[in-house]
Amino acid sequence: MDLGSALGGSGLVTLILAIGGGLKWWVGRKDAQKDPLPKDAAAVALSASSVEVAHAVLNEVRAEMSEMRTELAGERSNRHGLEARVEAAESTIRHHESLFSAAMGYVETLLRHIRDGRMPPAPPVPKDLRDLIDPSLHD
Numbered sequence: 001m002d003l004g005s006a007l008g009g010s011g012l013v014t015l016i017l018a019i020g021g022g023l024k025w026w027v028g029r030k031d032a033q034k035d036p037l038p039k040d041a042a043a044v045a046l047s048a049s050s051v052e053v054a055h056a057v058l059n060e061v062r063a064e065m066s067e068m069r070t071e072l073a074g075e076r077s078n079r080h081g082l083e084a085r086v087e088a089a090e091s092t093i094r095h096h097e098s099l100f101s102a103a104m105g106y107v108e109t110l111l112r113h114i115r116d117g118r119m120p121p122a123p124p125v126p127k128d129l130r131d132l133i134d135p136s137l138h139d
Helices: 003-033 039-115
Strands: none
Touching: none
16 A cells, blocks of 8 residues: 555645645744844944944034024124114114204294294294205395
């Protein structure tokens, strides 16, 4: 009697499956026992990788800080220029406010002169306004 007829059709399949399962279990066990990379070597590799990433991040941060310092220096320069322009504008505004106040005071003086029926000459032009008014009108 040969092996195929002794085991029958389903017995052969069962035998093949049992042998395959046993081989799979044995290979898995041997594979699990082996450490593919020693723990010290893995720690060194992980540390080296972490250091490389940290250096890359540090270089990127340094580049960004350098750009920001350059931008800040430009902004400070612009700010100083703007501050000078604002100070000049404020000075001009104060000067015009002073002239406006003097002009309003003179207009009030002229109106009182007219209202009171006083005769010429008109009140003298204030010193601040002399350069602004036509000389033929105040001499």
